[in-house]
Amino acid sequence: MQVDEDDFADILATAREFIRKEVVPREQEIADTDAIPEDIRKKAAAIGLFGYAIPQEWGGLGLDLTQDVELAMEFGYTSLALRSMFGTNNGIAGQVLVGFGTDEQKAQWxxxxASGDVVASFALTEPGAGSNPAGLRTKAVLDGSEWVIDGNKRFITNAPLAQLFVVFARTRPADSDGPGIAVFLVPADTPGVTVGPKDKKMGQEGAWTSEVTFDNVRVPESALVGGDQDTGYRAAMTSLARGRVHIAALSVGAAQRALDESVAFSVVTEQGGTAIGDFQLVQAMLADQHAGVMAGRAMVREVAARYVSGEDRRLGPSAAKLFCTEMVGKVADLAVQIHGGNGYMRGVPVERIYREVRLLRLYEGTSEIQRLILGGGLVAQAKKRNQR
Structure with missing residues (x-):
């Protein structure tokens, strides 16, 4: 059941008020402590943010992607660690269960x-397999009534906090029957699961990632998502496509914040007795920022609508992810330029934004991968039309 417009307006207003009044004033605390304060975590859970994209029958809010992107634009307005805290539950990890899990698996997890009692982590990326899951080396072998998983994952979001890993592993070489990639539900306390120390990253303080090693990890046959050995690749691609639209919207939110900070700075900061916002070259930078934000917002809304309708769940998400993540990088760079030397100082919001948004062009498929998906897809569509 889809949330109606009035109810969603209330949800969106609640989320916006929470972010603007309770999270934005504490961004420096999040950066300094490299953690989301526990009271913020509890409030996020209380207003449903750990399960906003989980169906209502399982305790979530049941928002579709057109509503998801509106929330994501709000999440992008503050420290991206906030969204990261519950992002895997709603997104790439949770959606694997929603879309491909058995009834028993859904009931269990x-x-x-959705309540936030369990943090689910999406364990796909490996040292030799990032944006392209076809290169997976983690293996799963059936031994009697158990699957035995061995391999190493890296850059796994929320791994230090997770109670559940959604683990992708190869059960056989790719063949005519399928890619041979399965996905398993592995509780974090399963013997043989080792979570490494938190990664030290360029930005996104408070968003924790780490390596995860699976050494002779045994799980029952019931841990195989969907009960099908070839579900993994499709589940990964489906979850990532949806996630790419979400990341695009997140980028728009961050770009809006960078623009707002730039405009506010330009009207109160003077050079030679004149507000820098009165200088035409500064106005030109503000104009470019604003145009990028407007284009990105319109794009994610259209792509989300086409995703929900089923019209386009492949090229649109890649196009939105490519454009919006590149756009926010440019907007953040202009924000630093407008701020001058102030923009290079720690503690200034645009400096944090500049570092945080750089990651958006890398995860859930790099810009280069999106270009390959788009270019290859367009050529494939043209060839198909010519064959008719």
Missing amino acids: LERI
Whole structure:
């Protein structure tokens, strides 16, 4: 059941008020402590943010992607660690269960994921397999009534906090029957699961990632998502496509914040007795920022609508992810330029934004991968039309 417009307006207003009044004033605390304060975490859970994209029958809010992107634009307005805290529950990890899990698997996990009692982590990326899951080396072998998983994952979001890993592993070489990639539900306390120390990253303080090693990890046959050995690749691609639209919207939110900071700075900062906002070259930078934000917002809304309708769930998400993540990088760079030397100082919001948004062009498929998907897809469509 889809949330109606009035109810969603209330949800969106609640989220915006929470972010603007309770999270934005504490951004420096999040950066300094490299953590989301516990009271903020509890409030986020209380207003449903750990399960906003989980169906209502499993305790979530049941928002579709057109509503998801509106929330994501709000999440992008503050420290991206906030969204990261519950992003995997709603996104790439949770959606694997929503879209491909058995009824038993959903009943076991989804309500706890939606409430925030369980943090689910999406364990796909490996040292030799990032944006292209076809290169996976983690293996799963059936031994009697158990699957034995061995491999190493890296850059896994929320791994230090996770109670559940959604683990992608190869069960056989790719063949005519399929890619041979399965996905498993592995509780974090399973013997053989080792979570490494938190990664030290360029930005996104408070968003924790780390390596995860699976050494002779045994899980029951019931841990195989969907009960099908070839579900993994499709589940990964489906979850990532949806996630790319979400990341595009997140980028728009961050770009809007960078623009707002730039405009506010330009009208109160003077050079030679004149507000820098009165200088035409500064106005030109503000204009470019504003145009990028407007284009990105319109794009994510259209792509989300086409995704929900089923019209386009492949090229549109890649186009939105490519454009919006590149756009926010340019907007953040202009924000630093407008701020001058102030923009290079720690503690200034645009400096944090500049570092944080750089990651958006890398995860859930790099810009280069999006270009390959788009270019290859357009050529494939043209060839198909010519064959008719």
